[in-house]
Amino acid sequence: MAEQQKKNKNIVKDISFRVVKATVKAILVYLIYFLLAPMLEPLFGLIPGFMESIEVFVAVYIALMILSDLTAKTVFQYFFNTAQALFFVGYLLLSMGNGVFNVSYENFSLTVNLTLFYTVTVLLSLIGFARTILQAINFMHEKAEASSNLQL
Amino acid sequence: MNVPIRMLGIATSIFWIMLIAFVALAAYSVKDLKFDFGEPQFATNPDGQFVFSLPLYIDNRGYYSLKDFHLSTVFSDAEGAEISRDNTFVPVIPYGENTTILHNVTLSLNSLLENGEQYLFNDNNLNVSVTAGLNFAELLPAQISTNFTFPWGAPFYNFALGEPLFGRSSSTQGAVTVPMSFENHAVFDLVGNIRIELYDSGDSLLGESQTLFNVPQGSSYDGSVAFQVPLNTASLSTAQSGHFNIYFDVGFFEYGPLVIPYG
Numbered sequence: 001m002a003e004q005q006k007k008n009k010n011i012v013k014d015i016s017f018r019v020v021k022a023t024v025k026a027i028l029v030y031l032i033y034f035l036l037a038p039m040l041e042p043l044f045g046l047i048p049g050f051m052e053s054i055e056v057f058v059a060v061y062i063a064l065m066i067l068s069d070l071t072a073k074t075v076f077q078y079f080f081n082t083a084q085a086l087f088f089v090g091y092l093l094l095s096m097g098n099g100v101f102n103v104s105y106e107n108f109s110l111t112v113n114l115t116l117f118y119t120v121t122v123l124l125s126l127i128g129f130a131r132t133i134l135q136a137i138n139f140m141h142e143k144a145e146a147s148s149n150l151q152l
Numbered sequence: 153m154n155v156p157i158r159m160l161g162i163a164t165s166i167f168w169i170m171l172i173a174f175v176a177l178a179a180y181s182v183k184d185l186k187f188d189f190g191e192p193q194f195a196t197n198p199d200g201q202f203v204f205s206l207p208l209y210i211d212n213r214g215y216y217s218l219k220d221f222h223l224s225t226v227f228s229d230a231e232g233a234e235i236s237r238d239n240t241f242v243p244v245i246p247y248g249e250n251t252t253i254l255h256n257v258t259l260s261l262n263s264l265l266e267n268g269e270q271y272l273f274n275d276n277n278l279n280v281s282v283t284a285g286l287n288f289a290e291l292l293p294a295q296i297s298t299n300f301t302f303p304w305g306a307p308f309y310n311f312a313l314g315e316p317l318f319g320r321s322s323s324t325q326g327a328v329t330v331p332m333s334f335e336n337h338a339v340f341d342l343v344g345n346i347r348i349e350l351y352d353s354g355d356s357l358l359g360e361s362q363t364l365f366n367v368p369q370g371s372s373y374d375g376s377v378a379f380q381v382p383l384n385t386a387s388l389s390t391a392q393s394g395h396f397n398i399y400f401d402v403g404f405f406e407y408g409p410l411v412i413p414y415g
Contacts, residue, residue: 032172036172036176039177039180040175041179107299107300108297108298110294110295111294111296112292112294113292113293113294113295116291116292117171117175117292124164124167124168127160131160131164134153134156134157134160135157137153138154141153
């Protein structure tokens, strides 16, 4: 009975820790966005709708991050991490197209070539994606190893 | 496997931080980048070229140098035929510095006249295409372009010769006076001479005259040209109609003959 109570207490403690961790991480990421957004405004403000799409991106990214933290130590954590990495790559591909932005205002036309920046970002997010896959494999491997040890 | 995964995580995190910091600083630097244009200067040179100088002030208070700054101006006529093209290139505009760039655009009046005499006698609009580009923070090439029209004022706007007035100057010589007028709509003062040949209806040269003029920009010229012609029955009958051949010489360009019939 006492052991059961201790186990329940541990579960509550663990879930509380996950919630606190997810909250702190979400606040930190939002703070970074909050501080960087005014700095990015002069450049990306020229592109209509880009700052709004960044807002949506940050919201979805934070949501996936919270879900990943809440499902920590389960295989779902890696599902959400993978979804996060894929969402990042997908967002980049959809929002940046070929990496060349063209904005026209009256008879002025501004072209910004972000190809190099875009390539580096996609490469980094692909490394992130590969890392989540490796983590998932490692998790399943450790789980299988632990159960085989128990059977022995 | 945990250690390599962790190392991979640390490495990507470092790269992400570097990338985000770079982008944030680059974007923030745009705010501290100021472009300003000075008063444009117009001048003509002895080679018959009209030089338009535009001072451009760049105050780069950002965190990154601007590389490969280029400014290109293309003048073209209404049909899109290129009249002139000029480029200005600055390899580096260092950060924290104020740089002045003088962009010279040369417009050759001779090449303008090759495209048609309307630029000499009629006001016109030239199409101007300006393109400016730079490599910002060595990673973000950017380019801005615009099109506008440049009003071209004709130096001999509304050039006209009146009907010749015949008179007698001696028993063998006649005096012919021809009124001449035009307006200088160009952005430069006009100093030169006009040579006019008077031909009769049989294409025989009756006389030749030259007149000097000095017409400041925006003012008009009203004068007359006098010819001495041989006086005989045959010449009098054929001189009632004919044509003028007019040659313009303004120092930095020459044009002619412009043929104007009379009679």
